[in-house]
Amino acid sequence: MERDWAAxxxxxxxxxxxxxxxxDRDRFLQLVAQQGYVDQYTGIRVSATGRRFYIRNTTVWNLIDAEGIYRGQAAAFAAYDDVVEKGS
Structure with missing residues (x-):
């Protein structure tokens, strides 16, 4: 594990x-904010140690609390692949 739960x-x-x-990511998240969610997203992320990986078939959605206040966005994905660097 590269980060503890709090981090x-x-x-x-x-x-x-x-x-x-x-x-590009900012534009994507604006689309999520407008639509409420987006699914089937694939993108590259960077881990705490700098390892690059693809998240695949990701669903991203808006987080709304019990009072109906927007609190941010969340994502869930079950599959990821390491990015293979050229020359590796």
């Missing part, structure tokens, strides 16, 4: 995306 649940997801694709 895992408090790390902003934007910090786990590669810097060069953060603008």
């Amino acid at each position: 895992f649940t408090s790390t902003p997801s934007r910090l786990t995306a590669e810097p060069m694709i953060r603008e």
